[in-house]
Amino acid sequence: MSDQRTELEKLGEFGLIDHLTKDFVNQNPSTTFGIGDDAAVISISDDDAKLISTDMLIEGVHFNLMYMPLKHLGYKAVAVNISDICAMNGTAEQITVSIAVSNRFPVEALEELYDGIRTACSIYNVDLIGGDTTSSLSGLSISITVIGSAKKKDITYRSGAKENDLLVATGDLGAAYMGLQILEREKVVYSTNPEIQPDLDGHDYIIERQLKPEARKDIILFLKELELKPTSMIDISDGLASEIMHLCKSSKVGCHVYDEKIPIDAKTSMTALDFNLDPSTCALNGGEDYELLFTVPQSDFEKVKGNPHMSIIGHITNEADGIYFIDKSGSAIELQAQGWNHLND
Amino acid sequence: MSDQRTELEKLGEFGLIDHLTKDFVNQNPSTTFGIGDDAAVISISDDDAKLISTDMLIEGVHFNLMYMPLKHLGYKAVAVNISDICAMNGTAEQITVSIAVSNRFPVEALEELYDGIRTACSIYNVDLIGGDTTSSLSGLSISITVIGSAKKKDITYRSGAKENDLLVATGDLGAAYMGLQILEREKVVYSTNPEIQPDLDGHDYIIERQLKPEARKDIILFLKELELKPTSMIDISDGLASEIMHLCKSSKVGCHVYDEKIPIDAKTSMTALDFNLDPSTCALNGGEDYELLFTVPQSDFEKVKGNPHMSIIGHITNEADGIYFIDKSGSAIELQAQGWNHLND
Numbered sequence: 054m055s056d057q058r059t060e061l062e063k064l065g066e067f068g069l070i071d072h073l074t075k076d077f078v079n080q081n082p083s084t085t086f087g088i089g090d091d092a093a094v095i096s097i098s099d100d101d102a103k104l105i106s107t108d109m110l111i112e113g114v115h116f117n118l119m120y121m122p123l124k125h126l127g128y129k130a131v132a133v134n135i136s137d138i139c140a141m142n143g144t145a146e147q148i149t150v151s152i153a154v155s156n157r158f159p160v161e162a163l164e165e166l167y168d169g170i171r172t173a174c175s176i177y178n179v180d181l182i183g184g185d186t187t188s189s190l191s192g193l194s195i196s197i198t199v200i201g202s203a204k205k206k207d208i209t210y211r212s213g214a215k216e217n218d219l220l221v222a223t224g225d226l227g228a229a230y231m232g233l234q235i236l237e238r239e240k241v242v243y244s245t246n247p248e249i250q251p252d253l254d255g256h257d258y259i260i261e262r263q264l265k266p267e268a269r270k271d272i273i274l275f276l277k278e279l280e281l282k283p284t285s286m287i288d289i290s291d292g293l294a295s296e297i298m299h300l301c302k303s304s305k306v307g308c309h310v311y312d313e314k315i316p317i318d319a320k321t322s323m324t325a326l327d328f329n330l331d332p333s334t335c336a337l338n339g340g341e342d343y344e345l346l347f348t349v350p351q352s353d354f355e356k357v358k359g360n361p362h363m364s365i366i367g368h369i370t371n372e373a374d375g376i377y378f379i380d381k382s383g384s385a386i387e388l389q390a391q392g393w394n395h396l397n398d
Numbered sequence: 399m400s401d402q403r404t405e406l407e408k409l410g411e412f413g414l415i416d417h418l419t420k421d422f423v424n425q426n427p428s429t430t431f432g433i434g435d436d437a438a439v440i441s442i443s444d445d446d447a448k449l450i451s452t453d454m455l456i457e458g459v460h461f462n463l464m465y466m467p468l469k470h471l472g473y474k475a476v477a478v479n480i481s482d483i484c485a486m487n488g489t490a491e492q493i494t495v496s497i498a499v500s501n502r503f504p505v506e507a508l509e510e511l512y513d514g515i516r517t518a519c520s521i522y523n524v525d526l527i528g529g530d531t532t533s534s535l536s537g538l539s540i541s542i543t544v545i546g547s548a549k550k551k552d553i554t555y556r557s558g559a560k561e562n563d564l565l566v567a568t569g570d571l572g573a574a575y576m577g578l579q580i581l582e583r584e585k586v587v588y589s590t591n592p593e594i595q596p597d598l599d600g601h602d603y604i605i606e607r608q609l610k611p612e613a614r615k616d617i618i619l620f621l622k623e624l625e626l627k628p629t630s631m632i633d634i635s636d637g638l639a640s641e642i643m644h645l646c647k648s649s650k651v652g653c654h655v656y657d658e659k660i661p662i663d664a665k666t667s668m669t670a671l672d673f674n675l676d677p678s679t680c681a682l683n684g685g686e687d688y689e690l691l692f693t694v695p696q697s698d699f700e701k702v703k704g705n706p707h708m709s710i711i712g713h714i715t716n717e718a719d720g721i722y723f724i725d726k727s728g729s730a731i732e733l734q735a736q737g738w739n740h741l742n743d
Contacts, residue, residue: 057506058506059504061503061533072505073512073531074529079525079527081491081492081524081525084492086527087526088526088527095448095492097442097446105492105528107494107529107541109497109498113535114535146440147438147440149450151452151454152454153459154406159402159403160405160408160417164418178426180422180425181433182429183437183450183452184433185452187456188406188456189459191535198450
């Protein structure tokens, strides 16, 4: 090892993966697509492929057991992995689950966790086919790999968006982030005075969006029924802004996203305003919504427009035109990799 | 959650997995075999299957960075996963790698780790197709999932051993454990006096077996050349005794294993004796050899006997006869799940 020391933060998560894997060369003909999308693609026949995605969740980094019940954690860990298979327009079929756990957890705690995993497996029709249980020096880590199936002709990559395509988001955005704010606030209150009961009244929806997100498997079924194949797709795990950037970068396109078109639930907006936050900012940068973001040709407008689960939030432009957020006053704001900056402050 | 508290140690690793997954029911027709072998089996056509295995390595539990160079760690993490695919008589083709790392590691440390991963991928002809890099509060965790291919007719499970089959071990055993003893000894010396250089002279072989184990992909190729399909197979990761127990339990058979037949390298024996350890005990309970243990019908004796990589160490008996280790004096010792006890102390 050289004596040089470069801090991890300097590269960021995605920069770090790119940097570490840049010299890897694929050698197997079955490897159709490796790193750089929601899932990898392995060819298994002329028409069919397997999709593989993996995710690691670390206590204290991705979840806090003070307000995340273990059963919900198990459910969420499975759902967010299945979401990656949905983002490829595929069907999740199997998972493996590895956990590392310190002996401060009793068997009963792991039973709760696996109860949540089993519930998610049952609802999403996924089989637990393997895994590993090991001890850790501290805390709980969960690593899940999901295996899915797809017809090759149906697979949607991040890279297929074309100029003039419509940009579509499913469901509503920002709720999971606001749910987290409520949970964090009540945690602070509780730490100060454990006698006070947490005040979660009226926040059921946004808290459920944080603690028990769903993968949009239903959308994949809608798309099949509508005979609609998106030109590109990604799941919204890190916030709308970040996913738009990934999709545009992979597709080598620009886009215009309209503030007034972003689907935000009334409860999310009200809670955001209570916290003196702009609801659109929560939707753009909040993360953990696990909705889908996809593009379709303008010719498919009729198929999308009436669907209550889908919102057309913008359109794809030329790469040179850049990636812009058009606020309610009509001002164009350039989206940046880390959040967004005003174009003309 | 109930108020009951059962400590994790009470069930042990394998008991815990069995307990946590007992209520899971497979729902997908493609799931041919789930939990309970070296890898899961997913059907992809009438003739072909994919094999999936996953492993998690935790700093301070599975490796110690004081004597495990990061490049070796990356190599070993890949090799031990590939070993699981070999144990199914399949060919590893892809891996995903997730790492969780604290910011005490600079980018250069992860470059070393990925250098080892890349070397292993290149040597074993495996593609890195995905992964996740995330921060941890402390230490380094690595989770690898490996995907392999096999013809269904070639797949070897742990459950196929038949009475009178020959029990065969590859390579030699106990070396990785003795390599670890040397490294631990020098670590203690170094902690006491950092001026003293570690004394690893003459221990190259056993240290390499600990730091850079190889998956026996070559054995899988030999088996094909010999047109020899084992009736059962498992890789030797936790020590010969433990793997014999797994294989016999899965196959519902007993066996006789002969001390004098266990392949132990002269350097392993000499080091064991230096440490006042019985070399056979090191082979039986040491672990991390990543050799293969398999059974073949007696009719295949001629194919195995001349092979320098294979040692016939015993034979399979009726389940009711039990699992016995025959020591050099001819005494039969019953093997137990946790090591072994003398039958007639």
